[in-house]
Amino acid sequence: MACVRSWLPAVALLLHSVGGVNMEHLQAENLNLLLPDEHNFILNHGMRVLPRDCYEMLMTSSGRARDGVYLIQPDESPIVVYCDMQNGGWTVVQHITVNSSVNFDRTWAEYKHGFGVVTGDHWIGNEYLHQLTRGPGRYKLGVKLVDQDAITKTGEYDPFLVEGEPSAYRLRLGLFQGTAVDALTLDTENYLHDNQRFTTKDRDNDNYFQNCAKLEFQGVPGGGWWYDACAGANLNRRNVIYWQKDCNKERLCKYAWMMVRPSDTVKLLHSEDFKKDEL
Template sequence: MKSRCWLPAVATVLLLCVTGADMEHLQAENLNLLPIKVHNMVLNRGMKVLPRDCYEMLIASSGTARDGVYLIQPNNSPIVAYCAMQEGGWTVVQHITVNSSVDFDRTWDEYKNGFGDVTGDHWLGNEYLYQLTRGPARYKLGVKLVDPDAVIKMGEYDPFLVEEEFTGYRLRLGLFQGTALDALTLDTENYLHDNQKFTTKDRDNDNYFQNCAKLEFQGVPGGGWWYDACAGANLNRRNIIYWQKDCNKERLCKYAWMMVRPSETVKVIHSGHCKDEL
């Protein structure tokens, strides 16, 4: 039986207090995103009190947790996710390498539940994006772009929210800051991705007369994304990474990441003790 510790406060992060959890065998809803041969890479297996996200794991470890795969529990069941601890406890929700061997031309259900390998190129899943960002804490989105010369550009949207499935996993974004261009909320290329529903090859929710997820470049479809008509940004096209003038056909990027973490002061409940953390 599981029990939860709830702190009745606004904009708090809640750590699920799990009792009697049998962690001898790794259990996670999205275990297909972690190859069996690397199940021993999960750094907090055996932990009876699971964090809601990677930031809570960092706080629970007093800042000592290292980068890697962790069990987190944003809702009722554990999932595996890659945590970028050295960058501040970000939960990685997407990673892509240009010309990735992972196919991002996927169906609605595949984008809902996630695909790929959390230790490499993957999409964590729209349902988990919803579970993570629905609160009670406010979340922000981090975008990291790397070009072939290893030049890194970063951007953050605060707040960041993905709505539930019946809305089409609609994207909601707040203010932007960073060294990358704002490719999601500024209509500089006649595309506006903020407030758009998610589109896949089998579910067309975009504003174009064709399905944007099916449109090909060099024989590769666009993949699922929050399209307008169609895209000034698309981090799920595996043969070319789009981010307006930062990443495109002429200015190639090699890698891209999307990550989430709480954006406000949170209260963490761990092993029955509460403490304030930034």
């Protein structure tokens, strides 16, 4: 019961209306990913010890946290993210709408620190992807695709790791499961995204004789991605969301999300600790 009482301030904070809260001293390394008039959207502003991800926030709130913008702290500095709490505490790291007004044709520095708005289309930033997924503990990647007929397909890669900048934010992926096709680790001759380094228009790390991020379709460049030579999937091209057979120029998709969460093994450990603390 003592631990339950210790959670009450956090729960009360989540249920408290943020209207009128002084946001003057709000600290977040990527505060530019939130519009100034959306600063009061942050649901855990004032929380003394920040969670390292959305799943930890969900556990801290005894499962009461709702979808929305939160401060998390995967490393030394807090960042703002959008949390999908309804589906189990996913930290959203990318969202794109076909023909988005957000330009995904960005530089290495912009992909490193993130761009867009966390309440809409955005890329959270490769550095924060690295901070989140390097642990402690394993993480998994979730992908959600919605086509023009509102049919949703999903997939998960467990584990999921983005290495640091010295390795050009190399992508490491584990086993896949889901209703979508495996477009990242399927072993095709030129489209194996697993173990690839990140490429942007000003930093060519792919395996093609040209820069894949510069190649255009209908006048729109590819955007930053973990290209091979070049892509079996690309969720950062804003005119056509591409995921092999699920999303392409013949089968148009309207939305795509990328999200991270502790792997099922880590979640189980969290859950067991949570139950013990309640006793």
